Amino acid sequence: MTRYSRNQMAARVARDIAEGTYVNLGIGLPTLVAEYLPAEREVILHSENGVLGMGPSPLAGAEDFELINAGKQPITLLQGGCFFHHGDSFAMIRGGHIDLCVLGAFQVSKGGDLANWHTGAPDSIPAVGGAMDLAIGAKRVVVMMDLLTRDGASKLVDQCTYPVTGLNCVSRIYTDVAIFDIGSEDVLVSEIVAGTSLDEIKRMTGLPLRMP
Amino acid sequence: MTRYSRNQMAARVARDIAEGTYVNLGIGLPTLVAEYLPAEREVILHSENGVLGMGPSPLAGAEDFELINAGKQPITLLQGGCFFHHGDSFAMIRGGHIDLCVLGAFQVSKGGDLANWHTGAPDSIPAVGGAMDLAIGAKRVVVMMDLLTRDGASKLVDQCTYPVTGLNCVSRIYTDVAIFDIGSEDVLVSEIVAGTSLDEIKRMTGLPLRMP
Amino acid sequence: MINKQVHTAAEAVADIAAGATIMIGGFGTAGMPDLLIEALRTRAPRDLTVISNNAGNGESGIAALIASRLVRRIICSFPRQSDSHHFDTAYQAGEIELELVPQGNLAARIEAAGAGLGGIFTPTGFGTLLAAGKECRRIGERDYVLEMPIHADFALIKAHKADRWGNLVYRKSARNFGPIMAMAATSTIVQVDEIVPLGVLDPEAIVTPGIFVRHVVLTSCQMTVGASGN
C-alpha cells in the first residue's frame, strides 16, 4: 500500500488552498503546508499570537525573537502583513474570519468531532493553547494526520475516546491514505492514494464509508 | 439670592479637577468646564467618538471636520492625544477607566439616580447617544445643572419622574445655588453660594438636606 | 494577485439586495461613506435594515436613503438631531421602525458579532426603558443586561488609506465605528481617500487588517471614471 509522506500530505493540502485565502496552520505537521504554497500564489497566513501575513522562516542569524509564530519559532512578515493584539487575533478566529484552519489530531469522529489537545491521561499536565478556538472558529476546519496510530488503530473513529477539542467542527481530513469529507449523514472518501482500495480503508477504520 | 452663572458653575467644577485626571465632559453645559481648566494643569479630556487629549477649539478657518467632539463640533488634539475606535472608546467608559464624567441633567434623585436623556413625552423621538454609558461608567459621575427648572421646580428630587438614564450613579451635583453630595443615607449640602441659607435650599428642594 | 480595489462605487455595492442588513460607519459626517451611500441609493434596494450611530442629517447620506423609502428599520443611538427631518417624518408616519440602543451597547454588540460571541452582559441601560423586557442578572455587586450581537450582511465604511490587500488606516475621529463594523459584517466595503502600494502602510499602525475587508473603492473614483472618458 502506498502512503503519503508528511511532505506529500502537506503538498496535497496546499493544492486545495486558493489565492486570497486566510489560513491558520496549527502547530506541528500543519506548519509544513506553508512550504508547499507556491510563492506566486498569495495566501495570507495567520498566527494566533497576533500576526497576519507570515512569511518564510528567517535566515540563520536574522531571527528576531519578537517576531515569532504560535509555535514560538522565528518567522518573517510579508509586505502587507500586520500585527495586532491577542484579543483581535482571537476575534479573527472565533468570529469566523479565517477561511481555513488546518489542524493536527489525535482523533476525529465520523460526526466531525475533533480531539487534539489532551490524551486524558490522569497524571499528565493539560495544556490547551488556542486549540479549542481554532477548532470551532474558522469558516472551514480541516485535519491533517496519519490515518492510523503507530499501533495500527484508526484515528478516524465512530466516537472520540480522547477528550474532545470541539464538536462537529471538522469538514475534511487529509491523511496519508485518503481524503475524507464529513457529510451530514456519513463520511465520504473523496480521494484515495494510489494503490489502496475503498475496502481496505473500510477495514482500517471499521467505519461504513462510501465514495461520493 | 446670589446664583452662579453658567460660567461660574463651570469654573467651580473646574476647580475640583486635579492634574492628571481623565475627564469626559458631556454635551451642553459641561463642555464649558474645559474653558476654565488652566492651560498649565494637564487634564486629559476624552470624547466618546474616539479621542483622548482634546485641545481647545480650532481657530476659524482651521476646522477639520474629521476631528470633532461628541457634540460634533470641531476640536483640536493636544500633543500626547490619540485616536481609537468606538469599541475601545466605550471600553474606556464602561470599564471604569475615565476618572470623572460631568453631565447635565433633567433630574437627579436623592439616591443618585440620573435622568438626562428623555423627557418621556409620548410623541417625542427618543435619542440616547452615549448618555447611559457615561452615567454608569466613570469612576466618579457628577452633574452640573441649575437647581430649579424655569418653572421653579427642583431638579434634585425624591424620585425621578423622567425616565432614568442610570441608577444610583451620581456622586455630586454642582448647581447655581449649592453643591450637593449624594451620601449613602442622605444628601449633604457641601457648599452654598454666598447669600443663600440651608433652610432656603431645603424649601427649594423639599428634601431633608444637611450640612456635612 | 490579491486586489480588493474595485473601480466604481456602483460595482462595490452591486450585490446589495432588498432586505439586506447594512452597517454604515460615521459619527455625524466624520467617517460617513457618502460615496457608497449614494451608490446604494442609486441602486435602490428596498426594506433595508440600517445600523448606524445616527439616522441621517440634512439631505444626503442615510437621510437620502430614508427619503427614498429604502429603509424599513434602523438600529441607532441618536436618531433625533436638528436636521434629521427625513427620519423624523418617516418615524412619525410609522414608516420606519427604530431600535434605540445606547451608543456603548451599540459598539459592544457590534464588537460581539465581530468576535463571534453569542451575547454579553453589559451594565449600561440597566433599570432604564431601554432594558425593558431584556434578561438581567446580578453578577458580583453589579446589575447587567444581556445584549445580543449585531451582525450585518454589509458594512459601508470610510477609511483614509488602503492597500490592495484591504489593510486600512483611518484619519482622526473619522475612525469611530469603521474598525468594529468591518469585523461584524459578512462583506465590508470601504471608501478611501488613497490607495497605496502594498508594504507602504506600517504593519504596526494598520488599524483594520485586510482580512475584514472585501472591496475598496477610491472616494475620487467617480471623477476618475468621468475624466477617463465616460
Next chain:
Amino acid sequence: MINKQVHTAAEAVADIAAGATIMIGGFGTAGMPDLLIEALRTRAPRDLTVISNNAGNGESGIAALIASRLVRRIICSFPRQSDSHHFDTAYQAGEIELELVPQGNLAARIEAAGAGLGGIFTPTGFGTLLAAGKECRRIGERDYVLEMPIHADFALIKAHKADRWGNLVYRKSARNFGPIMAMAATSTIVQVDEIVPLGVLDPEAIVTPGIFVRHVVLTSCQMTVGASGN
C-alpha cells in the same frame, strides 16, 4: 506635569502585596516583562495569582516566581512546555493551583474585564472538559459557554516605546497580551525600550492610550542606575 515614568523597577512594583492578582504579558519570551518580573521576585510577595498565557520557561520570568514559591494559583492556556519544569514540579506536588483556559477565552475574558462587561457567551470550549460545570446556552443555531471576566490588581507588560503620558506602542508579535491586560488591571506597569518626548508617538498609531497605564520604566533602568554611581 503628568509623568508616569519611574526610575527603577523596584519602585514600579513597590505596592504589589501578598495575595495580589497579577497579569503578566508575553507569549513565550516575546513581550515578557523580564525586568518587572525579576523586581517582583526580589520583592517576593507570596500567595500571588498569576494570569499569563504560559506558566514559565526555563529559570527566569514566571518560572522563577514559581521556583521562589510566590505563586499560589495560575490562570493560563498553555502551562506545559518542554522547559516548564518549575511549574510541572509545583503542579505535581499540589503546590500550585491551575485554571486552564482556552487561549481565545483567556483573551476574551481579559477584554471583558477591561470593557466592564459582566460575562460573555463564547462558543469556544462548548462540550469539552474545560466547560464542565459552566452555564451553557443555545443562542440561534450555536451553543455557547458563559465565561466571566478576568480582572487583575496589576498588569506587568512590556512595550517598545512610551511617552510621559503612558501612551504605548509595541514591537511586532511582542504586542500579544499587552494591550488587553493593560485595560483589565487596576494598575498597569510597563517596561519599555525607550521613552520619547510627548508628541513623538503618532496619535493614529498609539496602541495603548496612557489612560490604561500607571507606571513606565525603562528596560535599561538597572544599568542606568548603576552607571550613575551606585
